[in-house]
Amino acid sequence: MSAIILGVFAGLLGWFVVRYLLFGFYTVDQNERAVKTIFGRAERLPLSANTEDPFTEYLRPEERDRYRYPQVRVIQPGFHFKWPWERIHKVSIATQTVNMALDLEDPRANRNGTVLEAVTKDQLNVGLKGQIRYRISERHLYAYLFGVKNPVVHVMGYFVSILRERIASFEAPSAPSGSVAASQPADASAVTGVSINDLRKNLRDLNELMDRECLSSPARYGVILEASLITEIDAPPEVESAMAAINTAHNQVSSDISLAQAAADQKIVQSKRAVEIETLKAQAEVEPLLALAEQLHALRARGPNAIAAYLRNVRLGLFRQAERVIMEVER
DSSP: HHHHHHHHHHHHHHIIIIIIIGEEEEEOTTTEEEEEETTTTOOBBGGGGSOOOOGGGGGGGGGTTTTOOOOOOOOEEEEOOOOEEEEEEEEEEOOOEEEEOOOOOTTHHHHHHHHEEHHHHHOOOOEEEEEEEEOOOGGGGGGGIIIIOOOHHHHHHHHHHHHHHHHHHHOOOOOOOSSSHHHSSOOOTTTTTHHHHHHHTTTHHHHHHHHHHHTTTTHHHSSSEEEEEEEEEEOOHHHHHHHHHHHHHHHHHHHHHHHHHHHHHHHHHHHHHHHHHHHHHHHHHHHHHHHHHHHHHHHHHHHHHHHHHHHHHHHHHHHHHHHHHOOOOOO
């Protein structure tokens, strides 16, 4: 009987050694990070290490207390060991790309995850195509692992809600009054003031605006949205044909305005050149008179008879050049 008990004990001991000691070793890959929980509680850093979070400045003041998560000890890549009462949570920190129209909870939504619909400020239903690049924030692993049930779904919903709000209220930035763009006619490729044309013309500004609006996602959900790449904005076919006609008319008007401005600029340049030529001619006529006045002033300073002698010499020179002279004789 004692031998049976000893055998059972030895078997349990061997099972424990194999199950919890030999299989207690684990590895973390280079593109992974891990967090250890002890009896279900994440291993945390001291309070002094999580007092300052640079991403909390992008949260609204009323949200900062709600998203105040503790900092956890992050297990770096390598070979590690855990006890039976400890559990390891691994996450990949590699950058991932996803279609912005993809609904992780319902793949059939948004035309099977291909086109995201939104409404513009002039009540035009448009389709958006593009991608989102994101990665897990190593600093905010607690928010990613324990803050919400499915953080990627929350981040996608957060991004889509902000994007639709910005599409509904988007206005093209106005050019400064003194800039060259303000003095030139509008771009012939798009009519300003029409929402879809403003969006297409300012896709880069829209992407940068979305990047700034999503800077708080690491503090909320532990996911960093590295870039949003909206590549295409489609309008309904019936609206697209109308917009093509409007753009064609606008192109013609812009072309006429450009030609008129070119002709006006050319006339202005010609007028300036004519004024310069006439000014130079007047100066050429005035210069000899000014020189003569200076010469007479100098002669007058030499004595009262100097000017009379100068006039006599000038008169004699004229007489030499004349072929016939008519003189008045006093009676």
